[in-house]
Structures are given as C-alpha cells and as structure tokens.
Amino acid sequence: xxxxxxxxxxxxxxxxxxxxxxxxxxxxxxxxxxxxxxxxxxxxxxxxxxxxxxxxxxxxxxxxxxxxxxxxxxxxxxxxxxxxxxxxxxxxxxxxxxxxxxxxxxxxxxxxxxxxxxxxxxxxxxxxxxxxxxxxxxxxxxxxxxxxxxxxxxxxxxxxxxxxxxxxxxxxxxxxxxxxxxxxxxxxxxxxxxxxxxxxxxxxxxxxxxxxxxxxxxxxxxxxxxxxxxxxxxxxxxxxxxxxxxxxxxxxxxxxxxxxxxxxxxxxxxxxxxxxxxxxxxxxxxxxxxxxxxxxxxxxxxxxxxxxxxxxxxxxxxxxxxxxxxxxxxxxxxxxxxxxxxxxxxxxxxxxxxxxxxxxxxxxxxxxxxxxxxxxxxxxxxxxxxxxxxxxxxxxxxxxxxxxxxxxxxxxxxxxxxxxxxxxxxxxxxxxxxxxxxxxxxxxxxxxxxxxxxxxxxxxxxxxxxxxxxxxxxxxxxxxxxxxxxxxxxxxxxxxxxxxxxxxxxxxxxxxxxxxxxxxxxxxxxxxxxxxxxxxxxxxxxxxxxxxxxxxxxxxxxxxxxxxxxxxxxxxxxxxxxxxxxxxxxxxxxxxxxxxxxxxxxx
Numbered sequence: 001x002x003x004x005x006x007x008x009x010x011x012x013x014x015x016x017x018x019x020x021x022x023x024x025x026x027x028x029x030x031x032x033x034x035x036x037x038x039x040x041x042x043x044x045x046x047x048x049x050x051x052x053x054x055x056x057x058x059x060x061x062x063x064x065x066x067x068x069x070x071x072x073x074x075x076x077x078x079x080x081x082x083x084x085x086x087x088x089x090x091x092x093x094x095x096x097x098x099x100x101x102x103x104x105x106x107x108x109x110x111x112x113x114x115x116x117x118x119x120x121x122x123x124x125x126x127x128x129x130x131x132x133x134x135x136x137x138x139x140x141x142x143x144x145x146x147x148x149x150x151x152x153x154x155x156x157x158x159x160x161x162x163x164x165x166x167x168x169x170x171x172x173x174x175x176x177x178x179x180x181x182x183x184x185x186x187x188x189x190x191x192x193x194x195x196x197x198x199x200x201x202x203x204x205x206x207x208x209x210x211x212x213x214x215x216x217x218x219x220x221x222x223x224x225x226x227x228x229x230x231x232x233x234x235x236x237x238x239x240x241x242x243x244x245x246x247x248x249x250x251x252x253x254x255x256x257x258x259x260x261x262x263x264x265x266x267x268x269x270x271x272x273x274x275x276x277x278x279x280x281x282x283x284x285x286x287x288x289x290x291x292x293x294x295x296x297x298x299x300x301x302x303x304x305x306x307x308x309x310x311x312x313x314x315x316x317x318x319x320x321x322x323x324x325x326x327x328x329x330x331x332x333x334x335x336x337x338x339x340x341x342x343x344x345x346x347x348x349x350x351x352x353x354x355x356x357x358x359x360x361x362x363x364x365x366x367x368x369x370x371x372x373x374x375x376x377x378x379x380x381x382x383x384x385x386x387x388x389x390x391x392x393x394x395x396x397x398x399x400x401x402x403x404x405x406x407x408x409x410x411x412x413x414x415x416x417x418x419x420x421x422x423x424x425x426x427x428x429x430x431x432x433x434x435x436x437x438x439x440x441x442x443x444x445x446x447x448x449x450x451x452x453x454x455x456x457x458x459x460x461x462x463x464x465x466x467x468x469x470x471x472x473x474x475x476x477x478x479x480x481x482x483x484x485x486x487x488x489x490x491x492x493x494x495x496x497x498x499x500x501x502x503x504x505x506x507x508x509x510x511x512x513x514x515x516x517x518x519x520x521x522x523x524x525x526x527x528x529x530x531x532x533x534x535x536x537x538x539x540x541x542x543x544x545x546x547x548x549x550x551x552x553x554x555x556x557x558x559x560x561x562x563x564x565x566x567x568x569x570x571x572x573x574x575x576x577x578x579x580x581x582x583x584x585x586x587x588x589x590x591x592x593x594x595x596x597x598x599x600x601x602x603x
Contacts, residue, residue: 421559
C-alpha cells in the first residue's frame with residue numbers, strides 16, 4: 001500500500017468490499033412451511049449421520065474420506081448444468097441421505113450376520129421358534145382355515161364319485177363324516193377312499209397345529225396379542241382361529257368335544273368384544289367383520305352335535321347378524337372405492353356360512369327314522385328347501401358382489417405385492433363351495449322325485465366342481481406365496497427404521513373415533529391409525545443375545561389391510577383432516593406430499 005488516501009488505486013490496494021459482510025436475506029412469511037420442512041429433513045440427516053458414526057467403527061478414517069469424496073463428486077455431477085451451486089463447506093454438513101442409509105444398513109447387516117453366524121444350530125432353532133410364535137400374523141389363520149376346508153371338500157368329492165360309497169341317513173351310525181346334509185357310507189378298504197380320508201386327517205392336524213401356535217402366542221406373548229386385538233382393523237382375522245378349531249377337532253372323542261366347546265365360547269367372547277370395539281370406534285359393517293361375527297355359525301353347527309340347545313342359540317345369533325350386517329356390507333362394497341380389494345373379496349362368506357350351518361341344523365329327520373312325525377316336523381319339511389333356496393340366492397349375490405369389487409379395483413390389484421393381508425383370497429371360494437355343496441345335498445336328500453329340475457342339479461354340480469377346482473388352486477398359490485415370504489415377516493429387521501409411534505401417540509388418535517359412513521369418500525380412521533402405528537413385533541439382538549418388543553412398518557399388512565405407502569397415507573390423512581376440520585399436521589419422519597389437492601378426493 002503506498003500510504004495515500006486514494007490508495008485504493010494502487011496495485012496492492014485491498015478491495016473496499018472485502019471487509020463488508022453480505023446483508024441478510026429478509027424472511028419471507030410465505031416460505032415458513034417449506035423452511036420448517038427443510039429443517040426437519042436436516043434434523044433427520046444429522047440423526048442418520050450420528051447413527052453412521054456410531055455403527056461404522058470398523059471402517060478407517062481413510063475409507064470414510066474416500067466415501068465422502070465420491071459422494072461429493074456424484075452430487076456435483078447431478079447438480080451440473082442447472083440450479084443453485086452449493087458452497088463447498090455445505091457439502092460436508094449435509095451428507096447424502098442415500099449414502100448414510102445404505103452405509104449404516106450395510107455396516108449393521110455385516111455385524112448382525114457375523115453375530116448370527118456365531119450362534120449354534122440349537123440356539124438358532126430356539127430363537128426362530130420364539131420369533132415364529134410371537135410374530136406370526138393373525139392373517140395366517142386364513143391359510144390354516146383354507147387347508148381344513150380343502151380336506152372337507154375333497155373328501156366329499158371322493159364320496160360322490162366312488163362307487164363303493166352309498167347314501168345313508170344323517171343320524172345313522174354308519175355316517176362317519178356328518179359334515180353335510182345327508183351322508184355316505186364307504187368301503188374303508190377302498191384305496192382312493194383311504195387316500196381321501198388321510199388327506200382330510202392331515203389337513204385337520206395342520207389346523208390343530210396352527211391353533212396351538214396362536215394359543216402359545218396368547219399365553220407367552222400376551223402384550224403382542226393384546227396389541228393386535230385392540231383395534232377392529234388388526235383383530236379382523238382372529239375369528240378364523242376359532243372357526244379352524246371347530247372344524248379341525250370335531251369328531252375326535254371327548255378331547256375334540258372339549259375343544260369345540262372352548263372354541264365356541266371364545267368365539268362368542270370375541271364377537272361381543274368386536275361389537276364393543278366397533279361401537280367405540282363408530283365403524284360400520286363391511287366384509288372384514290364376517291370372520292369375527294358371522295363366523296360363529298361354524299362353531300354353532302359343530303357344538304350342535306354335542307349340545308343342540310347351545311347350537312340353536314348360536315345359529316340364531318348367526319342368522320340375526322346375517323340379515324343385519326349383510327345388506328349394509330353389500331352397499332358399502334358397491335359404492336366405496338376406498339375399500340381394499342382383500343376386504344371386498346370376503347363378501348361371499350357371510351351367506352355361505354349361514355347356509356352351510358342352517359342346512360345341517362335345520363334338516364328334518366327322514367320318514368324312515370320317524371314315521372310318527374309331529375305337526376312342527378311336517379312344517380319343518382315344508383319350509384326347509386325354500387329356506388335353503390333363499391340363502392343360496394344370497395350366496396350368489398355375494399359372489400357377484402365379490403367379483404364386482406375385484407373388477408373395479410383391478411388396476412390397484414396389479415400394482416400390489418403379496419402381503420399377509422392377501423391371505424384373504426385363500427378361503428372365500430372354498431367356503432362358498434361348502435355352502436353350494438350343502439344346498440346340493442339338501443336337494444338330493446330331501447326333495448321329492450321330480451320336484452327339482454334335473455338341469456338345475458346338473459348346473460349346480462358343474463358350478464360346485466369349478467368352485468372346488470379354482471378355490472383349491474387359489475388356496476395352494478396363497479399357501480406357497482405365504483410360506484416363501486413368511487421368514488421375512490417373522491425375523492424382522494428394524495435397524496434402518498425409526499420406530500413408529502404407539503396407537504395412542506399417533507396423529508390420528510384424536511380423530512380415530514370420527515367413524516365411518518355408509519358411503520364415504522375417505523379411508524377409515526382406524527385403518528389410518530393402524531398404518532401409522534405399524535405392528536408390534538419381537539426382534540432378537542444376536543450381539544447382546546436379548547429380545548426386544550418394537551413397533552415396525554416392515555411387516556406390510558395390518559390385519560387384512562395391506563400397508564399403505566407413505567405418500568398414500570399422507571394424502572388420505574390430510575383428506576380426512578380437511579373433512580374433520582382439523583389443521584394440516586406434518587410429523588417428523590413423514591414425507592411431505594406437495595401434490596396433494598383436496599379436489600382429488602371424491603367428496
């Protein structure tokens with residue numbers, strides 16, 4: 001500097017603006033929401049950076065710097081050619097979210113694999129068994145129920161086509177499997193009959209084992225079982241456990257009789273509890289209600305063999321609930337597009353259970369058994385077939401409603417991956433086939449000669465064969481898919497996930513009792529709450545050898561409802577809050593949906 005006052009003109013003169021700090025940018029009130037969103041993302045990045053530093057002790061500083069340089073280079077390439085360039089010191093403050101997630105996950109995965117490999121075979125088997133009992137979804141009862149139904153329908157098919165089987169009276173001592181109106185007496189030395197009976201027995205044993213697993217879950221892991229039973233959404237498959245229990249243990253001596261009575265009592269308790277929850281959450285009947293309510297009809301027909309009075313009481317409840325819930329469910333499935341396809345497919349089981357149960361309990365005695373019939377028994381014979389025909393008509397309506405529900409939601413079904421909720425596809429066709437067979441047996445055993453058109457009998461037989469074939473194929477496919485995905489739903493990894501809130505801490509807790517409408521433009525609040533809270537599972541830490549109960553969304557279903565994607569959940573939650581009149585709530589960890597528009601909701 002030459003010392004002159006005008007030294008700024010010198011060669012070494014400092015720039016006059018060098019010491020001036022740039023003025024702060026004024027705060028724009030319109031950007032407050034986006035600023036909060038950016039701050040929330042920055043907090044999440046810093047938390048993931050802390051996790052990366054915590055779990056990446058096995059890597060050297062040179063490797064960390066190498067990864068950091070590669071991330072900076074890739075970010076510069078993506079940013080090249082447009083947008084605001086970020087300062088060099090900002091890059092070190094905001095690590096790539098993708099890099100941090102993958103790096104933490106890879107590091108944790110390597111450590112968990114090494115810790116798991118150090119466990120011996122016996123310990124690993126014990127851990128897997130414990131995880132299977134605790135984390136087995138309630139929807140697995142649908143697979144067990146479909147297996148038991150497979151044994152029943154194929155045994156009946158064998159009795160019809162084998163020449164060694166002859167028709168006998170239902171109450172006769174020669175009736176070995178009284179599972180339909182009328183009965184057959186077969187030659188036990190027939191090879192194909194032996195194959196059919198062994199298949200029936202194996203299916204019953206599979207159902208019994210699944211029931212034992214759920215009993216162990218309720219006794220050993222009561223907290224998980226209670227959490228599943230505390231919401232109408234997650235508790236919807238529970239009734240299938242007792243329906244399987246009633247079908248699998250009937251006819252197995254005194255122990256089977258006790259099991260059937262226990263199943264009937266527990267299903268009655270579940271029915272009362274589910275109705276109470278539905279009133280508390282103000283939900284309306286839909287097909288997901290049927291396993292817990294109408295399903296008690298299967299317990300009614302099995303307990304009727306041991307105690308007719310108890311059977312009549314339960315079947316009366318079944319008929320009352322059928323005529324109360326079924327019309328409402330038909331309307332809601334037809335007019336509510338927000339209902340999932342898995343729920344719509346179960347529409348056909350409501351009248352099917354009622355028809356199957358009433359066809360056995362209401363069947364009159366044969367004239368050869370009771371020639372001195374009373375006036376009531378005469379009236380019973382006169383109204384039996386018309387009643388069965390009326391219920392069969394309701395079954396056909398239910399089938400049409402289920403097919404319509406799938407056709408309307410076919411684009412949605414094509415985008416879905418297989419989840420525990422998709423076990424709802426496995427059993428409705430077989431249950432419908434059971435009802436059709438009961439109606440066929442009623443016509444065959446209790447109609448007078450020439451009273452029923454032979455063409456009708458032939459059409460019913462063809463329809464039943466198609467149902468059994470297609471239903472068996474669907475059940476087997478669901479079984480194979482379920483077994484292939486089951487290990488990932490049992491041994492759940494939650495290391496790369498922020499734990500979801502408990503149900504009473506969710507953003508939907510205040511609006512969960514908003515209820516449902518006959519025709520509603522929004523997803524049920526109970527379904528949204530279940531999606532936000534996830535499911536409670538047990539995870540095993542192989543490094544420290546302890547078990548922990550955590551909530552997770554890595555199990556992609558809640559009851560018979562597939563888990564929503566984050567974007568879909570946010571859109572449906574904001575739509576419900578607009579209807580309720582609440583304010584938009586953005587929680588940390590939620591992905592903001594900038595494309596949400598209330599006009600997209602069909603109000």
